[in-house]
Amino acid sequence: MDWEPGLSIWKQIEKQLLADISDGVFAPGDKMPTEMELVRRFGVNRHTVRRAMAALVDSNVVRVEQGRGAFVQEQILDYPLGSKTRFSQIVSGRHRLPDKRLVSSEVLKATATVAQFLDVKPGTRVIELFSVSEADGVPLAVATSYLPAARFDGIVEIFVETKSLTEALKRFGIDDYSRKTTRISATLPSSRVANLLKQARNRPVISTESVDVDSAGVPIEYGVTAFSSDRVQLIVE
Amino acid sequence: MDWEPGLSIWKQIEKQLLADISDGVFAPGDKMPTEMELVRRFGVNRHTVRRAMAALVDSNVVRVEQGRGAFVQEQILDYPLGSKTRFSQIVSGRHRLPDKRLVSSEVLKATATVAQFLDVKPGTRVIELFSVSEADGVPLAVATSYLPAARFDGIVEIFVETKSLTEALKRFGIDDYSRKTTRISATLPSSRVANLLKQARNRPVISTESVDVDSAGVPIEYGVTAFSSDRVQLIVE
DNA sequence: ATTCAAAATTTGTCTAGACGTCTATACCTA
């Protein structure tokens, strides 16, 4: 490899590795070459290679695990749509750091649709949660959830604290719940959703509509989720 | 300085410098000691100091300029409320990188308030722009702007492209405009605004309401802006 | 006093080497 002047070598190495990754030479999830192998390939010092890798880690393209090696970050997350799949488990399982943060919440009266799915009378007070789910700080999905307000009064604070709906529901005695129905479609995002997903408006989102029920089969949550189609793939068994 | 085991030296240096900054030893805008001075102070190699500084740069606490030195990043931006102050100029002048991105836009009919400020009839079609202004990637303010749709048809695309209202207005032949009135108040942000500002809902925002007029005195823009009170201070001459 | 060029200062990049920490694996032992 010969270096062009005017651009630091570590940046050129970063660029080359980035090209390799987008060309599929290193596929998502793959182990990258070790530092010493890259040293030999590029004919530079180990520290120079490390500088380039640090930049790739910084931009979330690769992930480094001490003692194991560097891996191409899976940018497209396989999201199994099982009846008991939990967001944080899926993301953690891929060595990525999950986060779910509340954007806004409100208590309002159930519309006909919401009431139907939650099996309550229209006009019943429901809690609306609007949240963004992220992995390593990259937004994967935005969700609008509805829960009956009477049963889950105060759940908002717990959700904000624990950043997990599963955890919040546990505080209400629900140790186990499962997904009842899921409807899937593809749409273009509203500008608000596109912005929260940090994605262009002309890139589609996968939209799911689902109802969660407790162990007795009583609906506890109805939600509409928009997944970034560039970062998430839904897997149906 | 003696090092405690278990935590890398560069992290301890980072921590110490961070403490100095928050203790006011180095005030915002101040020049930090040079690398060689820090080398002498901490008794370590220059590269170790550089590793610590790189972390501070990464977290946006300091800013480094080659050949000049490192400076404590001004976290509270003084925003002069002159009649012709421009966001990008103010931010650039502080050696920070301005960015203004559109969150959403819509064409709708003017409410009574909007119509009054823009001096048009209620119901006139106006363009609503909802945008976030950032410096070095840190959100400083969210703004809702209204412009008469008839006069500025197509301005949305130009705004998205140039990321500047000043630039976009130039394409419509407005080389000069000035702020006519500004009303200032303090409120707590809606969850949407708080989230876009990446700020807690219990931290207040400075809310301004302003009207911009062209050189002939004709209103061209009415806007409501929410500044993060933790990051911006308004200066009135 | 002004202007221009050289020198000094300061940060950026690259190389070289040593040792620490974490992980995986092979091997030995009970």
Add this chain to the structure above:
DNA sequence: TAGGTATAGACGTCTAGACAAATTTTGAAT
């Protein structure tokens, strides 16, 4: 077979030195 241990492989940290690039300061010439 289960479990601990030794070892090799791989990333993390620290030191040392040299030169490059950008900026500021100095000083000489006009």
